[in-house]
Amino acid sequence: MTQPVQTYDIAVIGAGVIGCAIARRLTLDGARVVVLEKAADILDGASKANSAILHTGFDAPEGSLELACVQEGYREYEALHAQFNLPLDRCGALVLAWSAEQEARLPALMEQARANAVSDVVPLTRTETLALEPNLNPDVRAAFRVPRESLIDPWSAPHAYLLQALLNGGTLKRNCAVSGGSFDGAIWTLDTTKGPLRARHVVNAAGLYGDRIDAALLGQTQFTIRPRKGQFVVFDKMAAGLARHILLPVPTATTKGIVVCRTVWGNLLVGPTAEEQDDRETAGLEAETLRMLHAKGAEILPALAQEEVTSIYAGLRPACEHKDYQIRAHAGRNMVTVGAIRSTGLSSALGTAAHVARLLQGQGHAPAPLSAPQVPRMAMLAEEGARDWQASGNDGMLCHCERVTWREVRAALDDPLAPKTLAGLKRRTRATMGRCQGFYCGQAVQDLLAESTDA
Amino acid sequence: MTAHPETVDALIIGAGPAGLSAATELRRQGGGQVVVLEREATAGGIPRHCLHSPYGLREWKRLMFGPAYAKRLVQEAKGAGVEIRCQTTVTALHPGGEVDVSAPDGPRRIRGRVVLLALGARETPRAARLIGGTKPGGVMNTATLQSFAAFSKHRPFHRPVILGTELVAFSALLTCRTLGARPVAMLEPGPEITARGVFAAAPRALGVPLYRNTRITAIHGRAQVDGITVESNGVQRDIACDGVVVTGGFRPENALLRAAGLALDPGSLGPRIDQYGRLTDPAYFSAGNVLHPIETAGWCWEEGRRVARCMAAALNGALPPRDTAEPLAVDGVTQGDALAYALPQELCAPAPQVPPAFDRVQMRLRQPFSGQVRVAGQSHWIASRPERRITLPLHPTPEAE
Incomplete structure (x- = not known):
């Protein structure tokens, strides 16, 4: 007996953090969802590199769709993180003024925060600021504190979202690029590198290629992606003790500026830059910029000058000519x-x-x-949680710098969302991401991955 | 209250040449229960994956390859009654010789009446060198390349570029041959090859072009390296390759020391020691490449043996109090900050019946230097280049006396 060609309720194009969250939501709402990802792994585009902050939206444009989504997203993350074993480090942020001009702008920024219903912001004098952050450059003039700005794990969170979709009947297709499609008034047929695929509704969450997917499916697009590159430098665990809060500058018209903050894994990062470029694939690192970031970090936390950079990365944000998110339901086309x-x-x-x-x-x-949907329980990689190396039966430590156990790596490779690339394995386990960058464990980690993908 | 931690006479952290030779010597000196903690699954340290000579000349007057040498170190230690616990990672050092460990059966605490930190050194990775470009597969330090050759059936690349010309870069060259990979170039950012004379001929003998005054500005590729951009005298050009071996730039594996607040030498980045190899907390001693990146296995082996004798003396209460230490005085290296480090960094009032583990000062320079230096009150003429070991005799009496 031949199977009839299956028709999904929803096809989500793109497995970035947005696609993963949409797949989860729609699956929990009872839909049969398929996620189509052109890369070999999920989170391979804009979502692979960011500053790992859960924002309150205190600085978002008042009344924007972005603000509404950020605040609804914040609330839901807060409600579900414990159940999923996802970290939430409520360290708070300080917006720091380094000049009289910046200091003069603080009241308006606090007013904007209150208008955005972030009413718990607290103004701080120089003395109060330095009491909260004793390692800060004493040239700081004033600040305000945003208590609920938090740190999260930018990879285990979207993994958890997509994993919940998969556990509850969702489907993921990797290496599956969408090149076009047609809508017959009830059903979409998408042309993909894995053959035609039918779905009643399509969600375009293609990130850096969102405008191209709109053009391919609708023949037009209402925005044009102009990638904005952000480079980052990361410092080792010893530097993480230098800052408790997320340290933010007074924003400019184009960027939130360069942030200094811990990560949930106990490192410290400085970034991002904001560099417009045409290339949608390659986020290139530049030594001069990385040195500038190190110097910028040391301006804010002078002790950083003595610290060695342990990791470097760059990402692309899918910016466009509009300031706000471009989320649209296309009338009569069953597409968002x-x-x-x-x-x-x-x-x-x-x-x-x-x-x-x-x-x-x-x-x-x-x-x-x-x-009664199934809830995945994620491996805890954050310092705040109980790590596997602290438990018995962990099979020993594989990555000593980030304290990743053999059991954790094997579990990641034995997961429904098992990685197919080294970058994917690193995102899931942190193996090789520490100060030695794989000097000790690089070969063992790559062999484990090769055995898993060969099998 | 938790129970008292397991206590042993001597705890050795790190089962490389320094740690294993120290453990063996401690047993031979009647050092009681000697336990070595090793975080890898197999003891032996870096030589386990160095598939080439020369090893063993100093120790046993035999020419050996790394893996056989590592096995012999382990056999000698076990034969002397040393207990080696592998897959046991030290996660924290506490005052007085108590250490936290993580093992497959979970975490716990162990105390050594004396503890040797033989933590070794590692190469500077690509990220810390701020080399630009993308982050494809196929970029690694020499040790990772060696691990592929020794332990894996996989080949990380076929046509790599080798960055650096310290001694270890020539190990990378030889290891590539073992793996069947053909390096397309060897690059040295400076004007001169760092390793000593005879090695300068090696790339030519192996048919690998050597480019001096050449640095990598960008690495290209997505899944795997597909080329690099180099700059030489202001001119950029591309080199096609499928890997980059980032060699040398050794630095001590010092994260545990820093986290414990033990005093470090800002030049070596290793611990500050006295002439007996003791740290500022006198329960802790140190030997091997965590002190001085980087010396040969044989050098570390000898140093481990010497420090072990001081540890045995410490167990008998024969060492002078650590708090009598005064900084070692080094004067005369006047060209900027030409002196990278000199060890031991501190000298205690000597104990006449205990020969110091460090009876000579070991120095390294950052810049070429020739001239007169005064070390612990004695004048010496030195002429040396960076990354070369200088040793000068050390009179055990501090200048103050």
Whole structure:
């Protein structure tokens, strides 16, 4: 007996943090969802590199869709993180003024925060600021504190979202690029590198290629992606003790500026830059910029001057000519575009997903929520949690710098979302991401991955 | 209250040449229960994956390859009654010789009446060198390349570029041959080859072009390296390759020391020691490449043996109090900050019946230097280049006396 060609309820194009969150939301709402990712692994585009902050939206444009999604996303992350074993480090942020001009702008920024319903911001004098952050450059003039700005794990969170979709009936297709498609009034047929695929609704969450997917499926697009590159430098665990808060500058018209903050893994990062470019694939690092970031970090935390950079990375944000998110339901086409999620995608993902689910209902997709969905329990990689190396039966430590056990790496390779690339394995386990960058464990880690992908 | 931690006479952290020779010597000196903690699954340290000579000349007057040498170190230690615990990672050092460890059966604490930190050294990775470009596969330090040759059936690349010309870069060259890889070039950012004379001929003999005054400005490729951009005298050009071996730039594996607040030498980045190899906390001693990146296995082996004798003396209460130490006085290396480090960094009032482990000062320079230096009150003429070991006799009496 031949199987009839299967028709999904929803096809989500793109497995970045936004696509993963949308797949979860729609699956929990009872839809049969397929996620199409052109790369060999999920989180391979804009979502692979960011500053790992869960934003409150205190500095988002008032009344923007971005603000609404960030705040809805924040609330849902706060509600679900413990159940998923995902970290949430409520360290708070300080917005720091280094000049009289910047100091003069602080009241307006606090006013904007309150207008955005972030009402718990606290102004700080220079003395109060230095009491909270004793390693800060004493040239700081004033600051305000945003208590609920937090740190999260930018990779285990979207993994958890997609894993929950998969555990509850969702499908992921990797190495599956969408080149075009047609809509017959009820059903989309998408042309993919893995053959035609049928779905009642399509969600374009293609990130850096969002405008191209719109053009391929709709023949037009209402925005043009202009990638904005951000380079970062990362310092080792010893430097993480230098800052408790997320240290933010007073923003400019084009960028939130260069942030200094810890990571949930106990490192310290400085970045990002904001560099417009045409290339959508390659986020190149430049030695001169990396040196500038190190120097910038040392201006803020003078002790950083003595610290060695342990890791470097760069990412591309899918910015466009508009300031706000470009989320649209296309009337009569059973399609929603989620475009230009330029720098707050990690914070807003769950809220953006809820917004998209509502737009799809408006297009006639009726939800039938699952009564008892399965919840994945993620491996805890953050310093705040109980790590596997602290438990018995861990098979010993494989990556000594980041304290990753053999059991953790084997578990990642034995997961429904098992990585196919070294970068993917690193995102799931942190193996080789520490100060030695694989000097000790690089070969063993690559062999484990090769055995897993050969099998 | 938790129970008292397991206590042993001597705890050795690191089962490389320094740690294993120290453990063996401690047993031979009647050092009681000697336990070596090794975080890898197999003891032996870096020589385990150095598939070439020369090893063993100083120790046993035999020419050996690294793996056989590592096995022999382990056999000698076990034969002397040393207990080696592999897959046991030290996660924290506490005052007085108590250490936290993580093992497959979970975490716990062990105390050594004396503890040797033989933590070794590692190469500077690509990231710390701020080399630009993308982050494809196929970029690695020499040790990782050696691990592929020794332990893996996989080949990380076929046509790599080798960056650097310290001695270890020539190990990378030889290891590439073992792996069947053909290096396309060897690059030296400076004007001169760092390793000593005879090695300068090696690339030519192996048919590998050597480019001086050449640095990598960008690495290209997505999944795997597909080329690099180099700059030489202001001119950029591309070299096609599928890997980059980033060699040398050794630095001590000092994270545990820093986290414990033990005093470090800002030049060596290793611990500050006295002439007995003791750290500022006198329960802790140190030997091998964590002190001085980087010396040969044979040098570290000898140093481990010498420090072990001081540890045995410490167990008998025969060492002078650590707090009598005064900084070693080095004067006369006047060209900027030409002196990278000199060890031991401190001298204690000597104990006449205990020969110091460090009876000579070991120095390295950052810049070429020739001239007169005064070390611990004695004048010496030195002429040396960076990354070369200088040793000068050390009179055990501090200048103050």
